[in-house]
Amino acid sequence: MTDLVPLKRALISVSDKTGLIDLAKALAARKVELVSTGGTARALREAGLAVQDVSDLTGFPEMMDGRVKTLHPMVHGGLLALRDNEEHLGSMTAHGIKAIDLLVVNLYPFEDTVARGADYAEAVENIDIGGPAMIRAAAKNHGFVSVVTDPEDYIPLLSELDAQEGRTRLSFRQTLAQRAYARTAAYDAAVSTWMAGAINDPAPRRRAFAGTLAQTLRYGENPHQSAAFYRDGSDRPGVATATQHQGKDLSYNNINDTDAAFELVSEFLPADGPACAIIKHANPCGVARGATLAEAYNRAYDCDRISAFGGIIALNTRLDLDTAKAITGIFTEVVIAPGADDDAIAHFATKKNLRLLTTKGLANTAAAGLTFKQVSGGFLVQDRDNGMIEPDDLRVVTKRAPSAAELADMLFAWRIAKHVKSNAIIYVKDQATVGVGAGQMSRVDSTRIAARKSQDMAEVLGLDAPLTQGSVVASDAFFPFADGLLTAAEAGATALIQPGGSMRDDEVIAAADAAGLAMVFTGQRHFRH
Numbered sequence: 001m002t003d004l005v006p007l008k009r010a011l012i013s014v015s016d017k018t019g020l021i022d023l024a025k026a027l028a029a030r031k032v033e034l035v036s037t038g039g040t041a042r043a044l045r046e047a048g049l050a051v052q053d054v055s056d057l058t059g060f061p062e063m064m065d066g067r068v069k070t071l072h073p074m075v076h077g078g079l080l081a082l083r084d085n086e087e088h089l090g091s092m093t094a095h096g097i098k099a100i101d102l103l104v105v106n107l108y109p110f111e112d113t114v115a116r117g118a119d120y121a122e123a124v125e126n127i128d129i130g131g132p133a134m135i136r137a138a139a140k141n142h143g144f145v146s147v148v149t150d151p152e153d154y155i156p157l158l159s160e161l162d163a164q165e166g167r168t169r170l171s172f173r174q175t176l177a178q179r180a181y182a183r184t185a186a187y188d189a190a191v192s193t194w195m196a197g198a199i200n201d202p203a204p205r206r207r208a209f210a211g212t213l214a215q216t217l218r219y220g221e222n223p224h225q226s227a228a229f230y231r232d233g234s235d236r237p238g239v240a241t242a243t244q245h246q247g248k249d250l251s252y253n254n255i256n257d258t259d260a261a262f263e264l265v266s267e268f269l270p271a272d273g274p275a276c277a278i279i280k281h282a283n284p285c286g287v288a289r290g291a292t293l294a295e296a297y298n299r300a301y302d303c304d305r306i307s308a309f310g311g312i313i314a315l316n317t318r319l320d321l322d323t324a325k326a327i328t329g330i331f332t333e334v335v336i337a338p339g340a341d342d343d344a345i346a347h348f349a350t351k352k353n354l355r356l357l358t359t360k361g362l363a364n365t366a367a368a369g370l371t372f373k374q375v376s377g378g379f380l381v382q383d384r385d386n387g388m389i390e391p392d393d394l395r396v397v398t399k400r401a402p403s404a405a406e407l408a409d410m411l412f413a414w415r416i417a418k419h420v421k422s423n424a425i426i427y428v429k430d431q432a433t434v435g436v437g438a439g440q441m442s443r444v445d446s447t448r449i450a451a452r453k454s455q456d457m458a459e460v461l462g463l464d465a466p467l468t469q470g471s472v473v474a475s476d477a478f479f480p481f482a483d484g485l486l487t488a489a490e491a492g493a494t495a496l497i498q499p500g501g502s503m504r505d506d507e508v509i510a511a512a513d514a515a516g517l518a519m520v521f522t523g524q525r526h527f528r529h
């Protein structure tokens with residue numbers, strides 16, 4: 001393939017006109033001839049540039065609401081002809097086709113149109129046809145043609161032309177071609193995903209996913225793994241869309257933990273009071289509400305002060321100065337919150353290694369969405385766990401019904417259970433976790449570990465008894481035997497919330513009654529693996 005090829009003629013057809021005029025002026029200054037479609041040509045003329053209309057080139061007007069503009073051999077022949085192929089050159093001469101050396105296209109904004117909730121007809125009308133066709137043609141012919149699909153590449157293109165005296169190198173065109181195919185693939189992924197939703201097909205025969213590079217990462221979960229972070233284009237508040245105010249780049253594990261922290265804290269609406277979640281290795285080591293945000297943080301911290309060191313903190317309301325001061329009492333990796341006061345930001349500025357991220361609100365935990373998990377040779381796709389329990393959904397199965405305070409703590413614990421790796425056991429007292437058992441292979445072990453951690457904390461805090469005394473317990477799935485429940489009772493729990501549904505529910509309920517516990521069944525499970 002030829003390395004250096006001259007760039008003499010460009011076709012520009014862009015929906016997003018960012019940087020268009022500067023680019024076109026720079027091309028014109030380099031004696032590049034311009035051809036363009038309706039709106040783009042108008043913008044160029046208004047800027048005083050000479051441009052040929054694509055309709056003059058094709059001999060056809062743009063028609064059918066723009067559905068047909070560039071779909072013509074005068075365009076596609078100019079993009080696809082091999083400049084070193086006699087037969088191709090003969091066809092060009094025979095039909096008066098002129099070579100197009102540069103294609104600048106960005107597509108109808110389908111993704112944005114769908115994101116703002118446009119109706120079906122409007123979404124369909126925003127599926128670009130001529131643009132992707134040209135992009136794919138130009139990218140195929142990267143041996144001779146440069147294709148630019150993103151305003152971010154305008155400056156690099158001009159730098160290339162200057163460095164190569166009006167020509168482009170093959171390696172440059174190959175990079176552009178790779179980006180071009182990734183762009184059309186992402187576009188079609190967005191269209192097919194939208195369509196699967198529109199026709200309510202949870203398992204379409206083929207699925208396509210796409211992402212845009214947000215950040216290359218120093219390494220993955222471990223230093224010997226390379227890694228990168230991609231955005232999927234969704235506007236869900238969270239780690240991918242947050243603004244970072246200070247500190248070094250987030251690592252792979254930081255991103256994973258920050259996501260877990262923010263998704264958890266988003267369960268707690270600000271209207272119900274400030275809440276804080278502290279995360280380590282994607283599991284909470286403390287979650288609490290408080291009268292103030294600082295109190296919520298301190299109560300979450302008191303659940304497991306040892307694990308909280310180097311943790312990731314998520315808040316459900318704006319970070320204020322008092323909370324910022326409390327947080328900087330120990331080393332913390334990341335704080336994420338829906339906003340931050342100026343004095344709190346200024347206080348954090350003294351801690352160079354602490355990253356502060358702010359979001360535009362909390363994540364909508366009721367919003368539909370998919371989650372993916374990679375396995376060897378494939379991936380699993382499922383709906384996001386949006387399961388939500390209201391008091392009316394609960395079934396009291398013991399002789400004793402829970403008190404109002406127990407019920408409130410149960411519902412708080414249940415929301416947390418959804419975000420803890422199975423087997424998940426959460427002890428809660430007065431709207432604060434006092435013991436979390438996560439990720440064990442047996443439920444009874446999670447129950448024991450959480451209770452033991454609470455004993456450890458009683459020592460650290462100088463308490464006479466662990467805070468599990470008089471607590472409630474949530475279990476993400478049913479107790480298969482009575483042993484887990486009895487362990488919780490020994491630790492001082494007075495009430496339990498669990499899905500129910502075990503073959504031995506009767507035994508478990510009898511054990512709860514014998515121990516004087518109140519127990520409710522949710523009828524819904526929150527496995528998280």
Ligand SMILES: NC(=O)c1ncn([C@@H]2O[C@H](COP(=O)(O)O)[C@@H](O)[C@H]2O)c1NC=O
Nearest residue numbers: 015037038039040067069070108129130131
């Ligand atoms: N139908 C076609 O032949 C066609 N050719 C180019 N487009 C798109 O039209 C847009 C630019 O239109 P305008 O220059 O009129 O603003 C670009 O996003 C381009 O991808 C087309 N539009 C849709 O398919």
